[in-house]
Amino acid sequence: MSSVPAGPVPGLDVPAFHESVTRWFDDAARDLPWRRPERTPWEVMVSEFMLQQTPVVRVLPVWRAWMQRWPRPEDLAAATAGEAVRAWGRLGYPRRALRLHATAAEITGRHGGAVPARHDELLDLPGVGAYTAAAIAVFAFGDRRTVVDTNIRRVHARVVTGRALPSRSLTAAETRLAEELMPADDALSVRWNQAVMELGALICTARAPRCERCPVRNACAWVAAGRPAPEEAPPGQTWHGTDRQVRGAIMAVLRAGAAPVPSRHLTGPVDVTVGAPDLTTVLDPGALRALDALHGLDAPEEQRRRALEGLLSDGLAVEGPAGVSLPG
Known part of the structure; x- marks a missing residue:
């Protein structure tokens, strides 16, 4: 050249x-399903939500499961927000699941179930920012952007x-x-x-x-130029010991269980919660294992309370008389 x-x-x-x-x-080019000629705009949209800060190898199995379960926006809109968050699994940043669910409802209610092709209409959808709107316009509709x-x-x-x-x-x-x-x-x-x-x-x-x-x-x-070093080192991906890790562990408990989890089991002292007599009557085995993993982090009670409050504030969890659960 x-x-x-x-x-x-x-x-x-x-x-x-x-x-x-x-x-x-x-x-x-990798053979990715959202690139194939027969892909739908909805399939492209779901892929763009999932691929934000998440590698393809982690997205593929979750994307395939979503498309099998919710092949159209109206299918996802008919589900609860909690079902969307549970199906999001361990992709991380689960607020994306809430936004995608809200976007599906908006598409169903205002656009007749069809992902809008106009860039300005894409920008009006919940959780669709400048990058996502441009990517959908380009990869779903062939726009020059x-x-x-x-x-x-x-x-x-x-x-x-x-x-x-x-x-x-x-x-x-x-x-x-x-x-x-x-x-x-x-x-x-x-x-x-x-x-x-x-x-x-x-x-x-x-x-x-x-x-x-x-x-x-x-x-x-x-x-x-001889492949000079970066002018500034990229920031490391800190995870262990962070609020994000604790939030993820609490979300794992809520995803694994069918019944609400009393908040004291999520935020209380380890010696009080883990192995308490009433736990086996409240939580199923999957939720119990996730709860053990949460307390295995040895996160301070204050940090667990802060993480739970954040999840409640973000709408990723709700608290009722029986305890904390995914949103309905």
């Missing part, structure tokens, strides 16, 4: 960049600007660069978005890029 002095991105042969990446994608996720930003940063990693938050400069690199042809623009995203996910990864297999390594400014 040759460099050229003029064009939307000085020094980069953009048409050749498009051709190399999309040709690589033709051979290397920029879709800028972390993978795409990383490819752009390395190939064009020579930086090891993009900035921590999306900048106006990155958005402009994505727009400048966008092909003019509608069909090619959709393919381009998919291809660059896949390149970042499979080859141009954050921690161990496979530069020897990259279709644009000869045009990559980062490689040409």
Whole structure:
């Protein structure tokens, strides 16, 4: 791939960049069900909700189970919010399940059960922000829009600007660069978005890029500069001991059980709750195992209370006279 002095991105042969990446994608693309020609806009929408901050390998089995159970928005809308949260399983960030359930109800009530194709109508749906609306418009309806996720930003940063990693938050400069690199042809623009995203996910990864297999390594400014280290180290994914871990453990108890769980068993002292005589009459075996795992974290009572209060405040759990459960 040759460099050229003029064009939307000085020094980069953009048409050749498009051709190399999309040709690589033709051979290397993963066979994902939400990319297949027969996929529906609803299938694309569910995938976009699930893929937020979650890798494909974890999403695939949950997505397939959801599509079998709720193949249309009206199917999910007819279920309870609690059923959606329970089916979300261990994907993390379960508020996405609540928002997807609310979106399904909105689509059913206001759009006749059809995912709206207009970008402004997508933005009006619960839980659909700028990125998700653009991704659905592009991948479900073939719109020519920029879709800028972390993978795409990383490819752009390395190939064009020579930086090891993009900035921590999306900048106006990155958005402009994505727009400048966008092909003019509608069909090619959709393919381009998919291809660059896949390149970042499979080859141009954050921690161990496979530069020897990259279709644009000869045009990559980062490689040409000797692959300099990041200007700032990426933040670590702290989990153990955090409120997020405790929230997840409480959610596991609620998902596993059919009956409400008295809050004292979630937040009280371990020696009082675990093995208490009344537990086996209140909780089924799955919930008991999840409760043991919760208390096995040795999280302070204050942290467990704070986590439970957060779940109640977010609508991920409700508390009634019999105890705490998933929303109805």
